[in-house]
Amino acid sequence: MNRRHLIILTVTLMFIGSIVFLYKALVLDFPLVPEVRSDIWDVEAHLTFVSDDKPIKVSMNLPRNSHRFAIVNENFISRGYGVNVVAEDGKRKVHWSIRKAKGTQNLYYRASVRRMGRDIPPKKPEGSRPKKPDLKGAYREASEAIVSEVREKSADINGIVIELLQRLNNPRPGDNVALLLGKKASVQKKVDLSAQLLALAGIHARSVHGIRLEDQRRSSTIIRWLEIYDQKQWVSYDAVTGKRGVPEDYLAWWRGMEPLVQSQGTKNLAATVSVSRSEEPVIQAALDIEEMKKPFLLNFSLFSLPIETQSVYHVILLLPVGVFLLVILRNVIGIRTFGTFMPVLIGLAFRETQLVWGLLLFTTLIALGLSIRLYLAHLQLLVVPRLSAILIIVIFLMAGFSILTHKLGLERGLSVALFPMVILTMTIERMSIVWEELGALETLQQGAWSLVAAVLAYIVMTISYIEHLVFVFPELLLILLAGMLLLGRYSGFRLLELPRFKALAKLGSDD
Amino acid sequence: MIKLKKQLAETGVLGINRRNAEYTMKYNSRHRYPLVDDKLRTKKLALKAGIAVPELYGVIETEYEVRNLAHLVQSYPDFVIKPSRGSGGRGILVISGRSKEMFRKADGVLMNRDEVEYHLFNVISGLYSLGGQPDKALIEYRVQFDPVFEAISYQGVPDIRMIVFLGVPVMSMVRLPTRMSGGKANLHQGAIGAGIDITSGKTLTAVWKNNIISEHPDTGNQVTGVTIPNWDALLNIAAFHFELIGLGYIGVDLVLDKDKGPLILEVNARPGLNIQIANRAGLLPRLKLVEQHHTELVNLDDRVEFSKHNFEHSR
DSSP states (O other): OHHHHHHHHHHHHHHHHHHHHHIIIIISOOOSSOOSOOSEEEEEEEEEEEEEEEEEEEEEEEOOOOSSEEEEEEEEEOTTOEEEEEEETTEEEEEEEEEEEEEEEEEEEEEEEEEOOOOOOOOOOSSSSOOOOOOOHHHHHHHHHHHHHHHHHOSSHHHHHHHHHHHHHOSSOOHHHHHHHOSSOOHHHHHHHHHHHHHHTTOOEEEEEEEEOOTTEEEEOOEEEEEEEETTEEEEEOTTTOOBSOOTTEEEEEESSSOSEEEESOEEEEEEEEEEEOOHHHHHHHHHHHTTTOOHHHHTSGGGSOHHHHHHHHHHTTHHHHHHHHHIIIIIIOOOOSSSSHHHHHHHHHHHHOHHHHHHHHHHHHHHHHHHHHHHHHHOOOHHHHHHHHHHHHHHHHHHHHHHHHHTTOGGGGGGGGSOHHHHHHHHHHHHHHHHHHOHHHHHHHHHHHHHHHHHHHHHHHOHHHHHHHHHOTTHHHHHHHHHHHHHTOOSOOTTHHHHTHHHHHHHHHO | OHHHHHHHHHHTOOOHHHIIIIIIHHHSOGGGHHHHHSHHHHHHHHHHTTOOOOOEEEEEOSGGGGGGHHHHTTTOSOEEEEETTBOTTTTOEEEEEEETTEEEETTSOEEOHHHHHHHHHHHHTTSSBGGGOOOOEEEEOOOOBOGGGGGGOOSSOOEEEEEEETTEEEEEEEEEOOTTTTTOOOGGGTOEEEEEOTTTOBEEEEEETTEEESBOTTTOOBOTTOBOTTHHHHHHHHHHHHHHHOOSEEEEEEEEETTTEEEEEEEESSOOSTHHHHHTSOSHHHHHHHHHHGGGOOSHHHHHHHHHHHOOOOO
16 A cells, blocks of 8 residues: 555656656756856845835946956846936946835845957046045145155056055055054955055056856855056056956956945845856756746746855755765665764765865864763763753864964865854764763774765765756756655665675575 | 675565564554653553563652662662663663662672762763653662573673564574673673574574674583573563554563563564574564464464464574
């Protein structure tokens, strides 16, 4: 009875899964392999704020076409708001406004950025000399002093810029620089100040704010750099290193000293910018073609979600694959691990830390945690307080790691924060109990097996082909689900049971 | 590897996946699990049915009650602390005597009162229980095992495990503690498992750490061919647990006390598979035979008779 149910269920699941998959692959021509390199990126700015029934005005700077990138397919998603895109003194801006709004508000700007090499003549700055910044008193004195010092030491504009940036970034700046920069100098502050000082020296300069086009940044950080008008073109400088030029994948978003967003009538305004590599070329083509028929499938695909959410699903959809692997390892091979899903979650963390670092961090963390836990055994604490104590120790250890590796200049160490803490705590506790009851050997064995499982899960979950398949064709997970249901009724021997019962096999062959 | 797999299948060895999918899940209904997972309930049920169990001295349920331990065991020099929901012998502490204010463990090591209390705290907070739920600690009578086992066990108490399928005892073994197992009757930890011929109640070959042996490694005495006293009574008590608990596939753990005779220690709803190694026989053919005939077996006597008739060891 339940056997028949199981068969019907698995067959149905597999059938639906494969039909949808085949339809998308064959009829809609969705790509089966990830593209090696895509020149299209989806960028998204997401504004969220709270409003209490007041008129609202929000304006945000928008990216512009440049000789490196073209902005195509712009979309503004804002329910009930008036949208107005304007170009004012070389800047593009969107103005959102509404007479009344209440509660949490969400505004989205989405666009595709296409990389291209175009010949757009650089826009000449207005006026032959830049406007002198309005400075007073000590600030004016200090600024002029710096400008004349810098001028003396350099021959051309490039020299001036480099000399100036060096001064601003000197770990022991002179009094003048220190006065202007203030105590804590951010990159933004340095960029703005150098633009000001260069203007004072009669050089056209502006600060640029942009993002890096990298895959799957749930939220991109805004990067600042400097642009100088030199010999009829705008040249970029990295304001910290003082190097000429910025990497190819820096997209300039807006220029000037303004913030990204300006608003009236809002509270708790937060803006996040995210980027993802676009599956677009082929998929968009597929979507465009089918749009006339409006297949139900497409309106409900993951591609209709905001980019931020999409990149979360890139990871979440990999979990079932890792878990499937774990089911095989445990029920078919028969290895024993600490905790049911622990290896998969650790494998997922390895994706962020990279394998070697991850293994190193994980084993050190567990080893330290375990030795502290074995010491705690002497204090004879009750279980729940003890677990909480271990959790706190794990957090301290992680923080310690981050600080230590950061000081050593190993930025990878920071990713230790991505390890699931509670899972680590439970693992340490379980390991120590196994240690006390069954000895060190058994503990190390099980621990090693868990690590093997985590590494395997990591390997499977980093195959970009698999990541692409489950994201573009999530219906494949139905087939995986059917497979898991079948494994749930698998009643054969586990591989590791065979050596265990070896003595019995010899018996059988005697007869 | 494939050949090995085939040979095991021919012997009728039951693997863990098959045990779960085709026996425990099919014949053991979930709502009766609490009866066996909680040893206190099993004990009460057995007492009600008139089956002898190790006497319960007291139950400790809260941290506050831990201080009552001294009072509870005042008049008993030796006793056992057991987690009510423990599994696989985890968390069992056997106190074999006192030395002034100290407690002496079965292996001779002394523990002070703090250490015993710490153990109780761990038990109560669920360290050894299934799923880590809060637990109770049972303080009970320490079994004085039958002299027949004197020569073939090292410290600890040997216990008899019987697999009972649909009320028919299908396979049995006795677990003998060794120095290596630290006095525990757990095969995994190094205890000896000796199969018992269901028909005669005599021990068969023994297995120790996957090796076939015939003498106890610590005492040097013969472990094969020992007749278990009271065998028929043991078979009957084990078989009766089918009615008592209502689970189809169980492992019943019994001990033979020198004064009180057979006592029930606990019942297991997911009994281990090592018993096959100790018996050098697979469970599957026996289970299938019972599945074919169990409708014909009306009462307890029928079932025990069926068992003794069909499951004689073949050599």
